[in-house]
Amino acid sequence: MTPSEPRIPLLERDQVSPLVAQLYDTLLSTRGVVPNMFKALANLPPLVLAVAEFLKPIMGEGTLPCWYKELVATLVASLNQCDYCVAAHTHLALVRGATPQQIEALSAFETGPFTEKEKAGFRYASLLHISGHAIDEPAHAAVAVHYNPQELLELTALAAAFEFFSRVNTGLRIPVTQLPEAE
Numbered sequence: 001m002t003p004s005e006p007r008i009p010l011l012e013r014d015q016v017s018p019l020v021a022q023l024y025d026t027l028l029s030t031r032g033v034v035p036n037m038f039k040a041l042a043n044l045p046p047l048v049l050a051v052a053e054f055l056k057p058i059m060g061e062g063t064l065p066c067w068y069k070e071l072v073a074t075l076v077a078s079l080n081q082c083d084y085c086v087a088a089h090t091h092l093a094l095v096r097g098a099t100p101q102q103i104e105a106l107s108a109f110e111t112g113p114f115t116e117k118e119k120a121g122f123r124y125a126s127l128l129h130i131s132g133h134a135i136d137e138p139a140h141a142a143v144a145v146h147y148n149p150q151e152l153l154e155l156t157a158l159a160a161a162f163e164f165f166s167r168v169n170t171g172l173r174i175p176v177t178q179l180p181e182a183e
Helices: 018-031 036-041 045-059 066-079 083-095 100-111 116-130 137-144 149-171
Strands: none
Touching: 018 036, 018 045, 036 045, 036 083, 036 149, 045 066, 045 149, 066 083, 066 100, 066 116, 066 149, 083 100, 083 149, 100 116, 116 137, 116 149, 137 149
């Protein structure tokens, strides 16, 4: 195995159970591609199905705009140096309404084209990346000025989830998913 090869097989549709095949079909119809992370997780069908369900409330419509959620995911992925997640969520942020200027400014979000609320969320996610203990009382107070309890829960779950996904993808060397030609 070379350092760039995935550490587990990426299963194609004809190699998975009927339930996982249905998930692949949904991903293909909504994204135009089955992401490699799902192809890797398909090696454990209950896990891939649970992850797909877990992502629905975290990345779907909720208290925070979807484009912003994708930017938070991209920021956390960048902090974790997860090329897979950065590529996927940069693309999804653009698809969901983030501007190219916002994508470009994400690494220096404090001076970027973001609202104070958005910047507070990025600061919070960056602290959570360090440790849950980094969210001390002053850090909580700073974000609570901008986020109600439901938004804060969604932001926390989102940022924490992408710590997990970044580690899964980098640890298993999941290759960046190639986007369809039309995109």
